[in-house]
Amino acid sequence: MGLTAIDLGLRGATSGVFLLIILVTLQRRATNQYALLGMAMSAGGIFYAITSAPFFPKSSWWWTMPLLSSLPAIVWLWARVAFDDDFVLRRWHGAVCGGIVAFGFTISLAWTRWPAFSKAGGKVLSLVAVVLALAAAVQTVKTWRVDLVERRRRLRLAIFAINIMFIALVAGASLAEHPVAIPGGSDSLPAAIGLFVAAMLAGVGVFGTQAAVAVNDATAAIASGDTSRQTGVTDRAITEGITVDPLLLRRLDHLMKVERIYRQEGLAIGMLAARLDVPEYRLRQAINEGLGYRNFNAFLNRYRIDDARVALSDMAQREVPVLTIAMDAGFQSIGPFNRAFKAETGMTPSEFRREALTSQAPPEIGQPRREIG
Template sequence: METTGVMGLTAIDLGLRGATSGLFLLIILVALLRHATSQQAVLGMAMSAGGVFYAIATAPFFPKSSWWWVLPILSAQPAVFWLWARAAFDDDFALRRWHGVLWLGIVAFGFALTLGWAYWPALAGVGGRGLALVNLVLALAAAVQTVKTWRADLVARRRRLRLAMLAINVGLVAVVAGAGFAAIPVAVPGGPGSLPTALALFVVAMIAGLGSFATQPAVPVNSATAAIASSDARAADRAPAGRVIVDPMLLRRLDHLMTVERTYRQEGLAIGALAARLDVPEHRLRQAINEGLGYRNFNAFLNHYRIGDAKLALSDATQREVPVLTIAMDAGFQSIGPFNRAFKAETGVTPTEFRREALSRPDRAEISEPRREIG
């Protein structure tokens, strides 16, 4: 009787892993059919492939003879997850060569541990704990990334999915890393916790699938719909199907705050404070900036106006001697580092280079006020 129960649980375990693998493969297929080439999509496919690999490699009856090459690759999955979290939740993130070097380094270290386990078990145990510590640090970094950028995120679907997705994934990473602290280089496949792991993997795959299949393209910046650009009630008929119609009066009030009152100059301005100024719920303001103006991030929205303000000052011959730091602080930036990065990202040059080029032109064209046409 007990054997029948164990076999039944094993069958459920294998069924969940099969469904998980199918979902992850479907996510990859959908991304390929969409011709998704963004770094988030590529990392998402890598994570999905890793999910398939993990579901199969940690299943009951998986041949132990394959562990020596399977486990090092699994041990590097936290690095892929951390990079995916950065790409998914930080719109300014860009992959660097050292990210690939980090992943390869973890894989190489994992191979060294598995190959050396039979000869130097004590040393391999210490190395396993070190690898577990690296994985926990990466999991913590992914969690911090989620919390740090959550308030500024304007995409409603991404705000809803990110916490659930990260909580489950960080839990799985903690399990894998926890095995390392128990003097095992990586989690033992097919161990006593196999069924809970399979269930957790299935839930992760479901959440990832919902996020991938339901995601709609973001509204491009500078492409507010006709319904937003006009207060005419007939404009709603010209709005694209499925597009949320944002109150044009709210957008005009927001435009007035930004272009006339220059509220963006307020130090440490948060979306909650701006919503209070407009006397609207915070979620309505998020929707207006995202759906109406096409911004995915509140800081990017503010920086559009702040950089426009700085460009005017840097092009003004009467402010030739004003330090760049002063101009940045006057525009609303709190330090020179974020200002330089945001300015170069938008213009392609540093503030100093922009000033030199602008002031050297004999017939300097007037730079328009930083505004976005709404009405």
């Protein structure tokens, strides 16, 4: 009974932390997709903590298990949002979650009449959970190197690892025997401990001091030699706890604007740090806290898009293919270039070029001139 009391106490504390996260998020009136998915994950954590606790009524398994089966999909979507700043939720993402829940209810309700079907369906559901967990893990590895937010790199990865552990636990139990892990089973106390650790890590992420971000034109202020602007940037840095070397920002600005190093194929943050002869973490901090970028690719793309805009607006380059301009600017393929360009300008490269060149074209002969006044 002593271990059971500890188990229940940890689950109660976990539910309280997750509930507080939801309330704080609502109080902040955060409506972005990361906040919404964070609340969904917190609600899922509360639901799992309660329904998998000892003494939870077995009569409720038929409706709790299908809802628990949707947690891997929520974790997958959260990982996409947390590790990919360009990710946007679509309607089909909600359809995937709804489909998993519907399938879970189907196999749960069919258990008494068609046990063989339900058992096979449970294994399919577990396989889906494993696939989603692997997809989320791939997303973590894929975007790890370009993430500039040091706090996010450490904290979210820890939370994510614990969530993956729970998915593996549920999926492993399902593949072995049951559609989902049996609530209140022999692994109840380890699960309670893991839940509590996950809740505390999530709480640190939400309630901890937010990393300060400097003004986006810090580099321009430092490189321009404008003393008044440099003073403003310095005051902002001191106030918000930013400790970025102004000389490093000036050297970085020279590399990007004068030497145009962003055009180098396969440029990575480690290569740029080596070129500047500084540790990678210092360069990551300078770009994040000094310039306000959260992603290294977004930092590079800003310069590349500006480069491409100049080329697309140049009448002398009107016959140069868009792909050539994209490659010259540093992009390795046309797809990422088109997406980044439209996100920045609201137009495709071809539309931008057409509009820019049309505005430069001289009026046709015989066309009446517009009177002023």
